[in-house]
Amino acid sequence: MINILKKQECSGCYACTNICPKECIRMKSDNEGFWYPDIDKDTCINCELCEKVCPVINNPNKAENKINAYACKNKDNKSRNASSSGGVFSLLCDYVISKNGVVFGVAFDENFNVKHMHAETLEECEKFKGSKYIQSKIGSTYKQAKEFLDNKRIVLFSGTQCQIKGLNLYLRKSYDNLISIDIVCHGVPSPKVFRMYKEILVEKYKSDIKEVRFRDKVNGWKEFSCIAEFKNGKMYSKSAKEDIYMKGFLKDLYLRPSCYECKAKNFLSASDISLADYWGVENIHPEFDDDKGTSLVLVNSRKGEVMFRKISSSMDIIKTNLDYAISCNPCIVGPVKYNPKREQFFSEYNKKNIEKTIQKYTKVTPIQKIKGKIFGILRYINK
Known part of the structure; x- marks a missing residue:
């Protein structure tokens, strides 16, 4: 029986609920809005399957393979502009759907809750485009994916590093018809904080939300904007540096406890391909950067290499230096640092206006401003 003694010991991947033969x-959800397993001990048969599939305490088997890194851009500018980075995920979806396959990804439901869902048409895959900076509910999608795999359908399953690690442990064997894609993750914010943020926007704009875009490129890829469109025709638009929700996220203020000690990074998820933003691409491949989005594609397995070749004709590609790419996006191999203000934030966030609470705990001190200016100068000199 799985027993969570510390909240850092659970990534909320749902592998245990999917594997349980008694569905017990x-x-x-806890008071922070993150979900954890609750076991009906009267029904539990102590089969210990839940422990065997937990990605915090286990690692899936994987063949050793050289990891190759690529800077990539979808040649279709319309598709790339609608994506968070270089539009590579859309090409993967296109290929899998063309082979009568199934794509699992993350989408907003009608209430803007973030959930894992599956798609069997290109039209259905549209809902997966764009970043969602909230932890998604896996629900029973591991089970659904296994059913499609056992029925010989090609399955592309995308998720955060811990979710893909949970999937591979849940399956307990290798499937030739599975393509697992992990999205390099900064950490997952509290769904409850996001819900409170939405409520403030709805109140301010006197209308329900029609659409949310966290990574709109209207001001460029590097200075991406957070946009909410409302049913009354109004629009909210701020840069990531100005938007209060993104401020807290980028300060690691309300991430899931396990994110600060993530056990799925450094290629431990056993994914076939890892996708990330290629931050810093302008310094190593200046001719490749147009500020419209560049994907960093890490090919981690032979199966991933085959899939990458299948879609390569639809991309502009440069093979790149893996160590440099990791230096610009360290979340590939390690977790973010714990924010010491986190506990104080969660002790107050229910009592006050969430906007003011986030503002309070993300306020930049004079010393931090000075450090930031020095860092900016040094970065400019290095360039």
């Missing part, structure tokens, strides 16, 4: 594990 439910996921329940």
